[in-house]
Amino acid sequence: MNQPLRLGVAGLGTVGASVARILARNGEAIAAKAGREIVLAGACARDRSRDRGVDLSRVAWHDDPVALARDPGIDCVVELIGGEEGAARACVEAALAAGKPVVTANKALLARHGLALARLAEERGVALAFEASSAGGVPVVKALREALAGNRVRRVYGILNGTCNYILSRMEAEGLSFAECLADAQRLGYAEADPTFDVEGFDTAHKLSILTSLAFGVALDSEAIYVEGISKIAPLDLAMAKELGYRVKLLGVAERTKTGIEQRVHPTMVPRTSAIAQVMGVTNAVTIDADAVGELTLIGPGAGGEATASAVIADIVDVAAGHVRPAFGMPAGRLERLERAPMQRHEGGYYIRLSVFDRPGSAAGIATRMAQGDISLESIIQHRARSADVDPTGRSGTPVPVVLITYATTEAAIREALARIHADGLVAEPPQVIRIERD
Ligand code: NDP
Ligand code: HSE
Numbered sequence: 001m002n003q004p005l006r007l008g009v010a011g012l013g014t015v016g017a018s019v020a021r022i023l024a025r026n027g028e029a030i031a032a033k034a035g036r037e038i039v040l041a042g043a044c045a046r047d048r049s050r051d052r053g054v055d056l057s058r059v060a061w062h063d064d065p066v067a068l069a070r071d072p073g074i075d076c077v078v079e080l081i082g083g084e085e086g087a088a089r090a091c092v093e094a095a096l097a098a099g100k101p102v103v104t105a106n107k108a109l110l111a112r113h114g115l116a117l118a119r120l121a122e123e124r125g126v127a128l129a130f131e132a133s134s135a136g137g138v139p140v141v142k143a144l145r146e147a148l149a150g151n152r153v154r155r156v157y158g159i160l161n162g163t164c165n166y167i168l169s170r171m172e173a174e175g176l177s178f179a180e181c182l183a184d185a186q187r188l189g190y191a192e193a194d195p196t197f198d199v200e201g202f203d204t205a206h207k208l209s210i211l212t213s214l215a216f217g218v219a220l221d222s223e224a225i226y227v228e229g230i231s232k233i234a235p236l237d238l239a240m241a242k243e244l245g246y247r248v249k250l251l252g253v254a255e256r257t258k259t260g261i262e263q264r265v266h267p268t269m270v271p272r273t274s275a276i277a278q279v280m281g282v283t284n285a286v287t288i289d290a291d292a293v294g295e296l297t298l299i300g301p302g303a304g305g306e307a308t309a310s311a312v313i314a315d316i317v318d319v320a321a322g323h324v325r326p327a328f329g330m331p332a333g334r335l336e337r338l339e340r341a342p343m344q345r346h347e348g349g350y351y352i353r354l355s356v357f358d359r360p361g362s363a364a365g366i367a368t369r370m371a372q373g374d375i376s377l378e379s380i381i382q383h384r385a386r387s388a389d390v391d392p393t394g395r396s397g398t399p400v401p402v403v404l405i406t407y408a409t410t411e412a413a414i415r416e417a418l419a420r421i422h423a424d425g426l427v428a429e430p431p432q433v434i435r436i437e438r439d
Contacts, residue, residue, distance in 0.1 A: 006041035011080035014189035018305035034320035065091035105132035129315035137307030151290035158286035162303030200229035260339035349436035399428035
């Protein structure tokens with residue numbers, strides 16, 4: 001058998017400790033698949049004294065991830081620290097510069113520096129592997145880069161953040177608060193070190209930029225993504241979605257359009273009977289629509305230590321077997337510049353919840369502004385106000401929620417109409433706007 005592959009694992013938190021535990025548990029079977037033994041030779045974290053649930057007594061400890069990367073006793077560096085700069089970036093750059101393959105789950109780092117890191121890996125002739133960076137345990141990176149290499153992709157979209165899907169699922173099913181659900185997602189190891197990245201949509205955007213590059217053969221450009229998170233989704237929106245036959249999901253969508261590649265991340269109303277609406281909890285789902293294969297959906301655990309470590313180990317096995325592929329499916333120099341489709345041209349249906357002053361003429365004023373924007377309304381829903389708020393004369397103007405569902409229109413038309421409704425003094429608060437995805 002060949003020489004063992006000596007791993008240096010930087011970061012022994014949720015994912016790193018799981019990688020070490022799976023290697024200890026399944027080492028023999030993994031070695032058989034890799035063609036050689038894989039040993040945990042070095043490790044690094046902030047707190048050496050913390051119990052990681054795995055025997056580290058024969059592992060070389062480093063306090064500094066760069067020192068770990070440069071250690072001549074390490075053949076392959078597994079970066080599981082996280083963050084787009086700082087220790088994670090320094091560790092990966094040091095490893096690649098030393099001609100060592102790198103395995104990472106760090107989508108923030110890749111979204112920001114993926115192209116430069118891919119170039120560095122190519123120069124040194126080593127692998128930069130990142131299956132775990134997108135959709136956790138779901139093998140979507142390999143699917144796009146290898147299994148679908150013969151296709152021209154039209155669209156890739158899905159639920160890419162386990163934390164958000166877990167929060168939305170539990171808020172809807174159990175009526176729990178946003179804060180309670182987020183705290184549970186953190187306790188279960190799903191959330192990022194800074195959960196703002198999850199709930200404000202940035203983590204989904206990082207993953208989407210990686211998938212866009214793989215799907216369309218373009219350079220990563222996370223700045224070109226329109227991003228909205230779920231932190232402003234109210235229980236009322238989830239209840240209205242249910243009443244209207246929808247469910248709210250945070251989707252990442254990348255699509256080839258006439259004006260370029262549209263990339264967007266936002267809460268979305270999806271038909272309650274659709275396949276994507278059935279994806280609940282920490283599960284992720286990615287649908288790829290391509291010319292040869294047609295439509296393909298991958299569904300599985302999107303976050304959590306063991307599921308993510310499963311993807312990390314798949315990359316380690318590739319490295320051990322000597323596979324070196326261009327990180328984003330083709331040499332970095334051949335990736336095209338991403339032509340950005342402006343969000344203002346996005347077309348689709350909209351859910352709009354307004355807090356309307358309940359007085360004569362309000363509804364007519366809103367309908368007029370929508371009609372002026374050539375926006376057709378599929379339905380208007382106004383529930384009776386709480387009895388405590390009801391003014392028997394109907395003249396006080398107490399704000400009441402009014403929900404509009406539009407037929408397909410453009411983002412520009414919706415923004416313009418809402419700005420006019422606001423300027424007319426018809427609403428008490430900024431509107432809630434949720435895009436509808438009907439197919
Ligand atoms: P954790 O926060 O659980 O673990 C981070 C680890 O990095 C800890 O062991 C920490 O040390 C160590 N660390 C932090 N800063 C330093 C530093 N300056 N020097 C050395 N070590 C450091 O993160 P996760 O395991 O959840 O995530 C790791 C990576 O995997 C991230 O890029 C994340 O985005 C990605 N990922 C995570 C998934 C998940 O479900 N959790 C899923 C997919 C990807 P110590 O333990 O001593 O504090
Ligand atoms: N915080 C991420 C999520 C981890 O919840 O999806 C997986 O990338």
